[in-house]
Amino acid sequence: METKSVQQFLNSYGVKMIIVAFLAILLLIPSFLIQEIIQERMTLSEKVKNELYAQWGSKQVVAGPVLNVPFSVDKPGSDNKVSSEQHGVAHFLPATLNMDGTLYPETRKRGIYTVVVYEGKLRLKGSFAPPDVSLLDLQNARYNWSAAYFTLGISDMRGIKNLPELIINGSKYPVEPGVADTDLFPSGITIKYSSFDLKQPLNFGIELVLNGSEDLSVEALGKTSEVMLRSGWAHPGFTGGFLPVNRQVSAKGFTAGWQVTHLNRNFPQQWADRKYNTHDAKFGVELLIPVDHYQKSMRSVKYAILFIALNFIVFLFIELKSRMRIHPFQYALVAFALLIFYALLTSIGEQIGFNLAYLISAVAVTLLISWYAFTILRNTGMAVWVILLQTGLYLFLFTILQLQDYALLTGSIGMFVILALIMRASNRIKWYHEE
Numbered sequence: 001m002e003t004k005s006v007q008q009f010l011n012s013y014g015v016k017m018i019i020v021a022f023l024a025i026l027l028l029i030p031s032f033l034i035q036e037i038i039q040e041r042m043t044l045s046e047k048v049k050n051e052l053y054a055q056w057g058s059k060q061v062v063a064g065p066v067l068n069v070p071f072s073v074d075k076p077g078s079d080n081k082v083s084s085e086q087h088g089v090a091h092f093l094p095a096t097l098n099m100d101g102t103l104y105p106e107t108r109k110r111g112i113y114t115v116v117v118y119e120g121k122l123r124l125k126g127s128f129a130p131p132d133v134s135l136l137d138l139q140n141a142r143y144n145w146s147a148a149y150f151t152l153g154i155s156d157m158r159g160i161k162n163l164p165e166l167i168i169n170g171s172k173y174p175v176e177p178g179v180a181d182t183d184l185f186p187s188g189i190t191i192k193y194s195s196f197d198l199k200q201p202l203n204f205g206i207e208l209v210l211n212g213s214e215d216l217s218v219e220a221l222g223k224t225s226e227v228m229l230r231s232g233w234a235h236p237g238f239t240g241g242f243l244p245v246n247r248q249v250s251a252k253g254f255t256a257g258w259q260v261t262h263l264n265r266n267f268p269q270q271w272a273d274r275k276y277n278t279h280d281a282k283f284g285v286e287l288l289i290p291v292d293h294y295q296k297s298m299r300s301v302k303y304a305i306l307f308i309a310l311n312f313i314v315f316l317f318i319e320l321k322s323r324m325r326i327h328p329f330q331y332a333l334v335a336f337a338l339l340i341f342y343a344l345l346t347s348i349g350e351q352i353g354f355n356l357a358y359l360i361s362a363v364a365v366t367l368l369i370s371w372y373a374f375t376i377l378r379n380t381g382m383a384v385w386v387i388l389l390q391t392g393l394y395l396f397l398f399t400i401l402q403l404q405d406y407a408l409l410t411g412s413i414g415m416f417v418i419l420a421l422i423m424r425a426s427n428r429i430k431w432y433h434e435e
Helices: 002-011 013-026 028-056 293-301 304-322 328-352 354-377 380-402 407-426
Strands: 060-076 082-092 096-110 113-128 149-154 165-168 171-174 188-192 202-213 215-219 224-231 236-240 246-250 253-261 270-272 282-287
Touching: 028 096, 028 113, 028 202, 028 293, 028 304, 028 328, 060 113, 060 188, 060 202, 060 282, 096 215, 096 282, 149 202, 202 215, 215 224, 215 236, 224 282, 236 253, 253 282, 293 328, 293 354, 293 380, 304 328, 304 354, 304 380, 328 354, 354 380, 380 407
Parallel strands: 060 215, 096 224
Antiparallel strands: 060 082, 060 149, 082 270, 096 113, 113 202, 149 188, 165 171, 165 202, 215 282, 224 253, 236 282, 246 253
16 A cells, blocks of 8 residues: 555646656756867867968968167166166157058868968058157167168068069068067068168058968058958958948958057057057958857757756646546657757757758757657647647757847747746646546
8 A cells, every 4th residue: 555655646637747857957968068068169170270271371460560769768767877778669640641552362172171261462652751769769869760660560471472572662672581679569561771761751552462261461550551451252240449430341341441540549650669559450352151050059058958848848737638648758759859959959050051950960860859759659640739749849959059149039038938838838737636
């Protein structure tokens, strides 16, 4: 008699609900493991991309040119006598800076991974006003005008594909690799000269052919900087501290133009040594690959608890309505089928893209769960309800994944509607057996 009472207690729906709820929480552990797998694949993808970038040329940042003049200042001692000589470099930025660039993109593949690279043809021109050393906070400085030089910052020197020459007031001057000082740029090219009249404006021009990957940026170093970039890539992303003042994006490519003045920056037109950092005045364009299936797979797996909970609730309602018993082990098998969806989505998405992988994975899991439900219930009507549930859930998830700005709003409204439907369905269940 006692054994029969224990058996009735264990078979009660209240205990069943507790067991199923505990099982749903326990099955979240595999979902976290799937997230780790997706993260590992993302890390491997980034590693492969960086290897390809290193061979072609990484993200490029072009800055300058800048006029640099070495100087020396006597440092007085305690007795007002000269104790040492301090050396430094004064930097003068251009009065006008204009860049016109065209990017020629192409995609490269290694295995299942795809990256976008480009060859950029850039034309820089502008002018320097005569250097005004009175604006520098240097007392009794001696300037070595004959040792003055220009520097042009280029972030990845491996990407240079031509032999550029700097044209100054109509004359060509060869460039040397590396920067003579690293006050402004860690890498780039240097142009030395000793025959210019710095009391006159200096007009300059230079052409660069650069290989780069994904991103091209420019630093707004001119008192007025105007940049125009164009490409046949249809999916640009505009980056940095300034957005283009005009842009046109279509399926055939994009054209974007920037205009920045010295009032938009946090540094002046001239200073000495490392007093200012120019990198905050960087802006440019990123060539985006439209679909990142890893990001969408990671977002989708975060809804695993929703799928498991709703399926468990529906199967509990089926039990209560039909008076058929479903074993907790069978609940677990349904949950594992739901989790297999995310593994299928990630692995197939690597091969054929996210949308088609989502369709294949969703159809496969829906058919599997619906077939299993039919074998348990032996009721075509109940199996149809299971199919409708899976189809609705996967359509709901796909809609959220396609949205960006309204994903949270859509998800919140959807959850509210689902909860209302569950509440409505629960009213049709006789929760207590009436004698």
